[in-house]
Amino acid sequence: MKKVLVAVSTGLLLVGCGSMNTSNDIASKTPIVAKVDLTEVTDDKVPMTINPGRFTQDTINYFLPKVVQGTYAVSDFGKFIDNFRALDYNGAELPTNKIDDNTWQIVNATQLDKIVYLVNDTYDIENTGVDTPFSPSGTNIESDNFVLNLHGFIGYFDVLKNNQYAIEVKAPSDMQRTSALQNVGVEKSEDGSITTDKYFANRYFDVTDNPMMYGNLDVEEFEVGGIKIVLSVYSPNKTYSAAGIKETVFKMMEAQKKYLGDIDSTPRYDIYLYLASQSQSAPTGFGALEHHTSTVVVLPEAIPEDALASAMIDVVSHEFFHIVTPLSVHSEDVHYFDYNNPTFSKHLWMYEGITEYFASVFQVNQDLVSEEEFYTKMMGKIDSASLFDDAMSFTEMSENILNEPYAKNYANVYEKGALIGMCIDILMREESDGNRGILLLMKELSLKYGKNKPFEDDKIIDEIVAMTYPSIEKFLTTHVIGKTPINYNEFFEKVGLSMGVKDIETDYVRNGNNIIVGGDQDKGTIFFTEDVAENSFWVTNGVKPFDVIKEVNGTVLTLINANSVLQNTLQWKVGDDVEVKLDRGGEEILIKTKLTKSYTKGKALSSLENPTEKQLKLREAWLKG
Numbered sequence: 284m285k286k287v288l289v290a291v292s293t294g295l296l297l298v299g300c301g302s303m304n305t306s307n308d309i310a311s312k313t314p315i316v317a318k319v320d321l322t323e324v325t326d327d328k329v330p331m332t333i334n335p336g337r338f339t340q341d342t343i344n345y346f347l348p349k350v351v352q353g354t355y356a357v358s359d360f361g362k363f364i365d366n367f368r369a370l371d372y373n374g375a376e377l378p379t380n381k382i383d384d385n386t387w388q389i390v391n392a393t394q395l396d397k398i399v400y401l402v403n404d405t406y407d408i409e410n411t412g413v414d415t416p417f418s419p420s421g422t423n424i425e426s427d428n429f430v431l432n433l434h435g436f437i438g439y440f441d442v443l444k445n446n447q448y449a450i451e452v453k454a455p456s457d458m459q460r461t462s463a464l465q466n467v468g469v470e471k472s473e474d475g476s477i478t479t480d481k482y483f484a485n486r487y488f489d490v491t492d493n494p495m496m497y498g499n500l501d502v503e504e505f506e507v508g509g510i511k512i513v514l515s516v517y518s519p520n521k522t523y524s525a526a527g528i529k530e531t532v533f534k535m536m537e538a539q540k541k542y543l544g545d546i547d548s549t550p551r552y553d554i555y556l557y558l559a560s561q562s563q564s565a566p567t568g569f570g571a572l573e574h575h576t577s578t579v580v581v582l583p584e585a586i587p588e589d590a591l592a593s594a595m596i597d598v599v600s601h602e603f604f605h606i607v608t609p610l611s612v613h614s615e616d617v618h619y620f621d622y623n624n625p626t627f628s629k630h631l632w633m634y635e636g637i638t639e640y641f642a643s644v645f646q647v648n649q650d651l652v653s654e655e656e657f658y659t660k661m662m663g664k665i666d667s668a669s670l671f672d673d674a675m676s677f678t679e680m681s682e683n684i685l686n687e688p689y690a691k692n693y694a695n696v697y698e699k700g701a702l703i704g705m706c707i708d709i710l711m712r713e714e715s716d717g718n719r720g721i722l723l724l725m726k727e728l729s730l731k732y733g734k735n736k737p738f739e740d741d742k743i744i745d746e747i748v749a750m751t752y753p754s755i756e757k758f759l760t761t762h763v764i765g766k767t768p769i770n771y772n773e774f775f776e777k778v779g780l781s782m783g784v785k786d787i788e789t790d791y792v793r794n795g796n797n798i799i800v801g802g803d804q805d806k807g808t809i810f811f812t813e814d815v816a817e818n819s820f821w822v823t824n825g826v827k828p829f830d831v832i833k834e835v836n837g838t839v840l841t842l843i844n845a846n847s848v849l850q851n852t853l854q855w856k857v858g859d860d861v862e863v864k865l866d867r868g869g870e871e872i873l874i875k876t877k878l879t880k881s882y883t884k885g886k887a888l889s890s891l892e893n894p895t896e897k898q899l900k901l902r903e904a905w906l907k908g
Contacts, residue, residue, distance in 0.1 A: 284353045284417065284635070285601040285642075286570035286694065287582075287594060314447040314483075317437045317490075321454040321497060322477055327424045328365060328401040335440055338392040344441040345387045345398060348434045348622035351420055351491060353572055355627070355684045355693055358416035360435045361385030367400040385623055402436050407564035410846075418568030418581040423557065428498035428517050429454075430557055431462075432579065434491040439622075448484040452495070453477060459500040461515040463553045463576050464493035491622075492574045496555045501525040507533060508540035511551045518558045522584050523591065528556070531592045535600055538649035542641075546607065546726055553577035554599060558584035561847035569594075573602030575610055575734075585850045596651070601642040609634040611729040618737035627685070628740050629678035632763050636677075636700020637721060640708070643701060647906050654906060658780070658888035659787065661705060664698045665771055666886060667796045671695040673768040677703070703763060706774050707755060709905055713777055714752040717904030724751060778902035779894030786819075787885035791852045794818050794883035800832070800849065802842050808832075808866075809845050820881035824874045827867065834864040 318332040333345075347361035361384045369377040369387075371394040380388040389395055405421035415421060416435075423430035437450070454460065456471065456478040468481040484490045501516045503525035514532055516525040532554065559565040559581060571580040580602075582594055609617050614628040628634070647657035671692045677700070680689040708721040727750060732738055738746070744764070748756040761767045772782055792800055799814040799821075813828040815821050832840050835848055855861065855878050865872040891898070 284355070284419070284570065284572045285598045285639070285697065286417070286568070287598055314449040315440070315443060316449045316451070319431070319436055319450070319452045321429055321452065321458070324424060324426075325401075327407060328403050329424055329429075329436065330399065331402055331436055332397055332399050333437070334397040335395070335443060335446075338395055338442075340442070341390065341392055343389050343392040343395075344382070345389065345438055346441065346623050347385045347438040348491070349385045350622060350625045350685075351416075351432075351434050352617075352620055354417055354420050355631070356417065356690070357685060358420060359384045359414070360416070361387075361438075363403045363405060363422070363435065365401040365403060367398065369398045370396050372396045404430075405435065406430070406566040409566050409568065410563055416568075417570070417572065418557075418559075418566035419570055419572035419579040421566065421568070423566070425498070428500075428519070428557070429496065430555070430579070431495040431497065433494065434622075437490050439487045445486055447486065448490050450482040450484060450490070451479050452482070452497070453479045454497050458497050459502060459515075460495065460497045461500065461502055461513055461553060461555070462493060462495035463513070463551055464489070464495065492576075494553075494555060494574065494577060494579050496557075503529045505529060505533060507536040510536070510540070510549060512536060513551065513553045514556070515553065516556045516558070518584055519560045520584060523558060523588075527588075528591070528595065531595055532599065535596045535651070536603065538651055539600055539603055539645060542645040542649055543604075543607070543722075544726075546611075546729065549576045549606065551576055552603065555579045556595075557581045558586075560584055561850065563843065567846060571598045571602050573605045575606075578602035583850050585847070585854065587854050590853055596646065597642060600645065601639055604638045604641040604645075605634075607641070607725050607729060608637060611734050612725060612732055613734075613737055614740040614743065615737040616740060625685075627682055629682045630740070630743060631681035631684065631696045632677045632700050632703050635696040636702075637704040637725065639697045639701040640704030641722070644705070644708070644906070657906070661702070662782070662886045662888055663795060664701055665782075668695055668698040668702060670796075671699065673699070674766045676766050677763045699769075702769065702771065706758060706762075706769060706771075709774050709777055709901070710754050710758060711751060712901055712904045712908065714754060717901060717908055719751075720905070720908055775888060776891075777898065778905055779891050779898030780888045780902070781891055782886055783889055784884055785887045786882040787887065789818065789881050789883045789885075791818070791820060791855060791881055792849050795885050800845075802845065804842070807842050809840050809842065809849075817883045818881055819883065820879060823879070824876055825872070826865070826874070830872065831866040832863065833866050833871070834862075836862055 313336040316334040320330045323330050347364060349357060349359055351358055367379065367387055369379050369389045371377055377395060378390045382388055404424035405415045406423040409415045420432055422432055422435040456476055460480060462482065464482045464484060466480060467483045470479040496515050498517060501524050503514045505512050514525045514529060516523060516528060553576065566581055569582050571578050578599060580598055582591065614630065616626045616628040643657065643660050646652045647654055675692055680692055683689045684693055704721055711719050711721060744759050762769050775781060789795055792798060794814050794817050797814050799812055799818055800809055801812045802809055808831045810829055810831045811826055815826055815828055834840060838848055840848055857878050857880055859878040861876055861878050863874040
C-alpha cells in the first residue's frame with residue numbers, strides 16, 4: 284500500500300486460507316455462487332446474493348473482512364452491509380444473529396438456500412465523519428462507475444474457507460468492464476441490454492486479490508517486457524485519458540523490468556486509476572493498494588499533468604515492486620492471513636520500507652530522475668521520518684501495528700522504512716566492493732522462499748545475516764530491532780556525501796511535507812499556521828501566522844470546500860494572477876499579485892569537496908550498480 288499527500292501510503296499481502304476444511308457438507312464440494320447485480324442499484328446500494336450449496340450442520344458463520352491485506356488498519360467492511368437475510372429453500376427467512384460488525388451467525392443452516400444483502404459504498408461517506416477504509420481498498424457505487432474491491436461485496440463462511448467461487452456480475456451491456464480475474468463465460472439478456480459476466484476464483488484469497496472496475500472507463504492495453512498491461516482510467520470530467528497516461532506508465536514499467544532483471548513476474552498486470560472529482564462525496568484517501576497482478580490507485584482529478592505523472596511513477600512503481608516482497612518473500616503471518624483475527628509480521632521494514640526504497644532508487648538507476656532529485660527525495664524522507672517516534676523499534680511497531688502508540692507511526696514505514704533499505708544497500712555495497720546490494724539479497728530470498736513458501740518470522744533476520752555480513756547484523760539489531768536512531772550522515776559519508784541546509788522549492792500549501800494551513804472546527808475557518816513564516820511566497824506577500832483565509836481567487840473558503848480549493852493551488856503556475864483575502868484580527872488584508880516560485884528551508888545532500896576514489900566508486904555502485 285502507498286498513501287500520498289496531494290494538496291494537503293502497500294502491500295497487499297500474499298494470503299493462504301488456513302487449514303483445509305474437513306467438513307462433509309455438500310457445500311464444501313461445490314463453488315460458492317456470488318451474484319453482484321449492478322442493474323438494480325437503489326440509494327447507492329448493490330444487491331448481493333450468496334449461494335453456498337447445502338450444509339449438513341445446524342450453525343454457520345458468514346464474515347466480511349475486518350482487515351484486508353496490505354492496509355494494516357481496521358476496515359470493518361461488515362459495517363457497510365444492510366438488510367442481511369438468510370433464506371430457506373421456500374424463500375422464508377431463517378433466524379440470524381449479528382455477532383459483531385463483520386460476523387453473522389445463521390442457525391438452522393441445514394435449511395439455508397442463500398443469503399441476500401445490500402452493499403453500501405465507502406467513497407461517498409468518507410467525508411461524513413464515518414470511519415471508512417483507505418480509498419484504494421474501498422468501494423464505489425455510482426451510475427457511471429463501480430470500484431469493485433470484492434472484499435467489500437463478498438464474504439466467506441467459517442467452514443468453507445477454501446471453497447472455489449463462481450462470481451456473476453450483472454451490468455448494462457454498454458458499460459465498460461475490466462478484471463484480471465478469470466472470465467469463464469458471458470450471458471446476455473434477450474434484448475441484449477444486460478450482460479452477466481461469469482468469473483472463477485479458486486479460493487477466497489483470489490476473490491480479494493482481483494479487484495474489478497465497471498463503468499464509463501477509458502482503457503488502454505499494451506505490452507512491457509512480456510507483461511500485458513491493462514490501464515483502466517475513470518476521469519469523471521474527462522480531464523485525463525488512458526492514452527494520455529500510457530506513455531508515463533510504459534516508460535516507468537519498462538525501467539522497472541530492466542532494474543529487476545531476472546525475477547519472477549506476471550503475464551498480465553492491471554492498473555485501475557480512479558481520479559476523484561472535487562465534489563464533497565468524492566474520496567480523499569489518495570494512494571494505492573497492490574495485489575499480485577494489479578493495483579488500485581486513487582488520485583485527485585484536479586492534479587496537474589506533471590504532478591499526476593510524478594504520482595503515478597511513485598505510487599504505481601511502489602505497488603509493482605511488491606511482487607518482490609511480500610508477494611514473493613513473506614512470513615507465515617502473511618501467508619496464513621486471518622481477515623477477522625489477524626496477526627502481523629515484525630517485518631514491515633522489509634515489506635513496505637524496502638519496496639518504497641526500490642520505488643525511489645530505481646528511478647535514478649534507470650535515469651528517470653537525476654542524482655540530485657533522488658537525493659532530494661531521500662532528504663524528504665529524513666524530514667518526514669523526524670515527525671514520528673524515531674526511538675521506536677520497527678519490529679515491535681510492525682507486530683502491533685493495529686494498536687497505539689504503534690498505529691499512529693504506521694506511515695513511517697514509507698519514510699524511515701525506505702531509509703533502512705538505503706542504509707542496508709550502502710552497507711552491502713561497501714562490504715562486497717560494490718558487487719552486492721539489497722536487490723540481490725531480495726532476489727536470493729525470493730528464490731529460497733517464493734510466493735508459496737513463507738519464512739518463520741522470528742528467524743528471517745538470522746537468515747539475512749547468514750546471507751550477508753556482520754555489519755548487517757549490527758545494523759538490524761541496533762536500528763530495526765533496537766531503538767537507536769540512525770545517523771544518516773555516517774552512511775552518506777561512505778558515498779562521499781554530506782547533509783546540509785538550503786532553499787528547496789515547495790508549493791503554496793506546504794513547506795516540503797509540512798502543511799502550512801489549519802482548520803478551526805468551531806469557527807468553520809481555514810488559517811495559515813506558524814509554518815507559513817518559512818514559505819517564501821507568502822512571507823514576501825506579507826502573510827502572518829494565524830491569518831484567516833477568507834477568499835482565494837474569488838471563492839469563499841470554508842471547511843466544506845477547503846479540500847477542493849486548496850487542491851487547485853497545485854495547478855497554479857508562475858505568472859498567474861492570484862488574489863487572496865485574509866482576516867487578521869478583524870482587519871481585511873488583500874493580497875493581489877502575480878505568482879512566483881516558493882521556497883522553504885530544507886535539508887539537502889551535496890558532494891564532499893574532495894571525495895576519495897573509494898567513496899566515488901561506492902556511490903556509483905549504489906546508484907547505478
